[in-house]
Amino acid sequence: MPSGAELSVRPGERVIVTTEAMRSGDAFSGVRVTSPAFAADGTFRMDDLVLNAVATISCAAEPGSYEVRFGSSRSEDIGVEIDRLWGRVRVEPADAAERAQCARQVAARPPESMEERYPAGSEWPASPWDVRSVQAGGRLHAEDGLEMGNDGSVELSSPGFTRPVVMRGDRHVSATVRIRCDAKPGFYVVHWNEKGKPAREWARYRVTAAPTDCHDREPGPQAGEAASPAHWFLGAAASLAAAGAGAWAWLRLRRRNPR
Numbered sequence: 001m002p003s004g005a006e007l008s009v010r011p012g013e014r015v016i017v018t019t020e021a022m023r024s025g026d027a028f029s030g031v032r033v034t035s036p037a038f039a040a041d042g043t044f045r046m047d048d049l050v051l052n053a054v055a056t057i058s059c060a061a062e063p064g065s066y067e068v069r070f071g072s073s074r075s076e077d078i079g080v081e082i083d084r085l086w087g088r089v090r091v092e093p094a095d096a097a098e099r100a101q102c103a104r105q106v107a108a109r110p111p112e113s114m115e116e117r118y119p120a121g122s123e124w125p126a127s128p129w130d131v132r133s134v135q136a137g138g139r140l141h142a143e144d145g146l147e148m149g150n151d152g153s154v155e156l157s158s159p160g161f162t163r164p165v166v167m168r169g170d171r172h173v174s175a176t177v178r179i180r181c182d183a184k185p186g187f188y189v190v191h192w193n194e195k196g197k198p199a200r201e202w203a204r205y206r207v208t209a210a211p212t213d214c215h216d217r218e219p220g221p222q223a224g225e226a227a228s229p230a231h232w233f234l235g236a237a238a239s240l241a242a243a244g245a246g247a248w249a250w251l252r253l254r255r256r257n258p259r
């Protein structure tokens with residue numbers, strides 16, 4: 001549906017609103033596309049360099065012309081208030097039989113996908129539904145592009161990670177996560193766990209099958225993280241043992257060669 005146009009539609013018909021990404025201050029991921037003729041609002045989702053929103057004309061919509069507008073997200077704080085006229089739809093007349101058939105067809109349709117695809121090279125996650133694919137045993141680099149976290153205050157967790165990781169950085173915190181070799185192929189959610197606040201769903205990713213030679217290594221301390229007491233004790237014990245062995249060798253040498 002192009003900007004400024006009036007589109008002729010029938011009850012149950014899908015309407016797709018498409019616009020270029022990063023061209024307008026009120027058209028970006030998460031913005032709603034609304035109309036009294038729609039059964040439910042559409043939502044802009046990124047597809048490379050294009051934004052698409054899909055909505056269905058209500059089976060009960062009366063014949064006539066209806067505005068199609070952009071509106072602020074109800075589920076995400078996007079920081080601005082949006083209310084922009086995009087175009088219009090004109091609903092054509094339909095009899096009772098067509099409306100009943102419309103209801104059956106709409107009920108049988110699968111829900112619209114919420115997944116997004118961002119241009120190559122974009123930081124992850126560019127949005128909560130920026131779903132990247134990663135092989136089991138591989139790595140993902142997570143960045144807080146909105147600068148909402150502080151150094152050491154946020155831990156990322158997910159069933160597919162080898163372990164939770166703490167985000168580090170001065171103003172732009174980030175972390176590299178490793179996917180378990182035994183993670184089953186499928187869809188996983190990443191939780192943002194910030195000190196003093198409830199955990200929330202922050203990102204999503206898709207795992208593909210592991211290579212045949214994939215083996216999880218014993219995780220050591222994360223960069224910027226102090227070693228555990230057990231690691232310190234073992235390291236100290238090894239140092240003392242080495243020092244003791246050296247002293248014993250020196251003492252034997254002295255006994256063989258007294259001055």
